[in-house]
Amino acid sequence: MYHRVVEDPSRESGSIDIWVSSRHLEKQFDLLKSKGIEPITFAQLAHLDPRLVKDNVILTFDDGYADNYDMLLPLLKKYGYTAVIYLVSKRKFNQWDVAQNGTPEYSLLTLQQMKEMKAYGIEFGSHTETHPNLLGLDDVALENEISGSKKDIDQLLNQDTLSFAYPYGSCNEKIKLLVKKAGYKFGISTKNGPYSFWEDPLQIRRQVMRSGTGLFQFRRKVSGFYYHPNPLKSVFY
Secondary structure, three states: OOOOOOOOOHHHHOOOOOOEHHHHHHHHHHHHHHHHEEEEEEEOOOOOOHHHHHOOOOEEEEOOHHHHHHHHHHHHHHOOOOEEEEEEOOOOEEEHHHHHHOOOOOEEEEEHHHHHHHHHOOOOEEEOOOOOOHHHHHHHHHHHHHHHHHHHHHHHHHOOOEEEEEEHOOOOOHHHHHHHHHOEEEEEOOOOOOOOOOOOOOOEOOOOOOOOOOHHHOOOOHOOOOOOOOOOOOOOO
């Protein structure tokens, strides 16, 4: 699980640690390449026999920052890799973090950038309409955020959006049922979720990558055996 990709951390890192530098990301891609680990998408995964899925990762990037186009896309093209980007369908910048954390404004992807990235082979999923903590919403707001965002993205990109990433990893059984009802095949969490990828397709656990994630820790996190569950119901990024 990634968010932003920046070139110059001294100018672009912001006030919360949801970024990696393009230099460190390239080193991580080098390691994946050296280990023969191939990134895939959820669309590819949906058509594979689980018993045949090995030596694969899914590179996910939450929120849909414009730097994913500027900094991530060239790296993906260089390595022949793909990724899954989760969009906040009714926001143009990181309004939720500006309001809650006082972080600077960072632009999100434009429609034209999304279309170009999709044409390359990047998959887009939903990250709600406005990036709220779903645990604090009533039924009507939940329906709008979950199913409404799918309708937005389906229409914008002419697709059937397959996966939904819970903001802050916040979910419960009620929310997961609404995600399934909306038509998503996969629900994507953060650190909270079962050990096995296939145990609960509506609460898939991810490994969090931050600015300080070194290559040794990165190697552990992509090994398939690293498990650091979050004891809380939600996490902050």
